[in-house]
Amino acid sequence: MTAQAWHLQPPTFAEIEAAAQRIANVCAVTPVLESPALNARVGARVLVKAECLQRTGSFKLRGAYNTISQLLPDELARGVVAYSSGNHALAVAVAAHMLATHAFIVMPRDAPRAKLAGTRKLGAEVIEYDRHTEDRSAIADALVRERGLTLVPPYEDRRIIAGAGTVGREFALQLHERGAVLDALLVGCSGGGLIAGCATAFATLSAATKVWAVEPEGFDDTARSLHDGVRVANDPAARSSCDSLLVSTPGVLSFEVNRRLLAGGVAVGDAEVATAMRLAQELFQLTVEPGGAVALAALLRGALPITGRTAGIVLTGSNVDADTYASLTAQR
Amino acid sequence: MTAQAWHLQPPTFAEIEAAAQRIANVCAVTPVLESPALNARVGARVLVKAECLQRTGSFKLRGAYNTISQLLPDELARGVVAYSSGNHALAVAVAAHMLATHAFIVMPRDAPRAKLAGTRKLGAEVIEYDRHTEDRSAIADALVRERGLTLVPPYEDRRIIAGAGTVGREFALQLHERGAVLDALLVGCSGGGLIAGCATAFATLSAATKVWAVEPEGFDDTARSLHDGVRVANDPAARSSCDSLLVSTPGVLSFEVNRRLLAGGVAVGDAEVATAMRLAQELFQLTVEPGGAVALAALLRGALPITGRTAGIVLTGSNVDADTYASLTAQR
Numbered sequence: 001m002t003a004q005a006w007h008l009q010p011p012t013f014a015e016i017e018a019a020a021q022r023i024a025n026v027c028a029v030t031p032v033l034e035s036p037a038l039n040a041r042v043g044a045r046v047l048v049k050a051e052c053l054q055r056t057g058s059f060k061l062r063g064a065y066n067t068i069s070q071l072l073p074d075e076l077a078r079g080v081v082a083y084s085s086g087n088h089a090l091a092v093a094v095a096a097h098m099l100a101t102h103a104f105i106v107m108p109r110d111a112p113r114a115k116l117a118g119t120r121k122l123g124a125e126v127i128e129y130d131r132h133t134e135d136r137s138a139i140a141d142a143l144v145r146e147r148g149l150t151l152v153p154p155y156e157d158r159r160i161i162a163g164a165g166t167v168g169r170e171f172a173l174q175l176h177e178r179g180a181v182l183d184a185l186l187v188g189c190s191g192g193g194l195i196a197g198c199a200t201a202f203a204t205l206s207a208a209t210k211v212w213a214v215e216p217e218g219f220d221d222t223a224r225s226l227h228d229g230v231r232v233a234n235d236p237a238a239r240s241s242c243d244s245l246l247v248s249t250p251g252v253l254s255f256e257v258n259r260r261l262l263a264g265g266v267a268v269g270d271a272e273v274a275t276a277m278r279l280a281q282e283l284f285q286l287t288v289e290p291g292g293a294v295a296l297a298a299l300l301r302g303a304l305p306i307t308g309r310t311a312g313i314v315l316t317g318s319n320v321d322a323d324t325y326a327s328l329t330a331q332r
Numbered sequence: 333m334t335a336q337a338w339h340l341q342p343p344t345f346a347e348i349e350a351a352a353q354r355i356a357n358v359c360a361v362t363p364v365l366e367s368p369a370l371n372a373r374v375g376a377r378v379l380v381k382a383e384c385l386q387r388t389g390s391f392k393l394r395g396a397y398n399t400i401s402q403l404l405p406d407e408l409a410r411g412v413v414a415y416s417s418g419n420h421a422l423a424v425a426v427a428a429h430m431l432a433t434h435a436f437i438v439m440p441r442d443a444p445r446a447k448l449a450g451t452r453k454l455g456a457e458v459i460e461y462d463r464h465t466e467d468r469s470a471i472a473d474a475l476v477r478e479r480g481l482t483l484v485p486p487y488e489d490r491r492i493i494a495g496a497g498t499v500g501r502e503f504a505l506q507l508h509e510r511g512a513v514l515d516a517l518l519v520g521c522s523g524g525g526l527i528a529g530c531a532t533a534f535a536t537l538s539a540a541t542k543v544w545a546v547e548p549e550g551f552d553d554t555a556r557s558l559h560d561g562v563r564v565a566n567d568p569a570a571r572s573s574c575d576s577l578l579v580s581t582p583g584v585l586s587f588e589v590n591r592r593l594l595a596g597g598v599a600v601g602d603a604e605v606a607t608a609m610r611l612a613q614e615l616f617q618l619t620v621e622p623g624g625a626v627a628l629a630a631l632l633r634g635a636l637p638i639t640g641r642t643a644g645i646v647l648t649g650s651n652v653d654a655d656t657y658a659s660l661t662a663q664r
Contacts, residue, residue, distance in 0.1 A: 025506075028382075031357055055382075100368075285388075
């Protein structure tokens, strides 16, 4: 194994604890919910971490703020750049604003309008690109070289993963308070930063819990990579309603963590995701975006053998255009 | 003083602690925010409790859940009724749904459409009335008599006040964690339940803090009642953009608490509220409804002598129609 830069090495649990301190006055402590109707339907006890209630509408603020708040004064003076399908964009824009630095955000032209408009409204400079023909990281890298900006990557950074890991730490502590121990934790997965952070937290706080990645069908690169032992890519022709989970391969750093700590991965289809979104509205009155509902979708379709046991899921985000939400959740 | 029913006596701090336990798995712990730009503008340190990020969009879920979760099985079987300009309606609807009881909500016909539609969407039965000609409590009382429903009042109940008081308890504990002590706490006030609960919590946790009520101009019944020592009413012809703060007199129970614990009251105009809403968006990226912004408005216009000292404010809600929000926050 070759030596890696500091920021490309896995974060420790202590770094997740430190991140929790840094974000304590910025992020909400999102509640853990339970529904007897959901328990009955799944045939297991299900504890739901409602991270979709987080400020900026997703867990991404935790990692963005944890990272930007550690930059040096001269780095803050030059500004930051991020690429994102939306949730990371909103989070970096808000964190940058709070920390008084300027943010450039590289976003796909077909991102939900609410995410594009929201990011601009927050004072960030949005640079649009075509997600099927252009390389967003190359566009961001050019800005780093030309303007001296600091890249705030969506998952390839130990500070991002440690920040995202505060979701897992917080969930584990809340479960401990109510005396519940999870047999399985299901977390949505794209680049894999959130689940890498959550798995790191659970490895320390709840080592008996098996952690499973949930991905959209056609974007199950992490599940297949875990199976094969090496990072594999998705078919570029794949499409999914889960706009926040469309990364083509697992991150190098996140997979380094996930291949050691995850039990495996499962995939869910768009129809299952829509059913999960409807149920989140009906049972918890929560608006969940498609990518935020995959863990619930996996539970509902019985993707894991958890009958009679206890499962935890994270609902990761709520940023969805009203018309998209209405059409996806309409009864068919 | 005549003997009062149990639920019409002031809650103790221990009841606020118990309420905090009951709601722990239902409500978010909302963050405390600070902005150097706001501090500079006000000339004081300002700590902002972003309760507008609470589930259902306002602090009201805390009291509604604390109350309904203490009902007996036969009361839950018959159902609950509430009257509300919107935030309490949403909260009772959500709490009732979570606790598997049916909710009837008496709402003014001119309430924000988002609040009317939101309440119906949550499965509650909405009964509309004219806020200028009809008596909402009489309509609710009739439902109590005819159907055996339990009234969940917006503020006249020790369980509601104890639940609302968890905002104050949580804020005081968060301030303690960061070593800050408030010289003044400013809380928006309508019926007075939230501020009564917050003042009760601060009396135990931060007794040196002076607690001030902030009301819309024309609806400063609590300020005038505190001054006069008896409950006085507002001019029925008064109008304000703060749709969530239009109660005509202080509550009997809340005033019983507030006359002992509050330092006084101040009033703010619609233009000052709009300025505060704009600033909450600009500095904190928070959508705040008019009634949720009055405490910030009072600080901005220098209504209290806090130069060089530390003030805390609660941003209480975020439920506002998009077009109303746009027109109120448009630069003039």
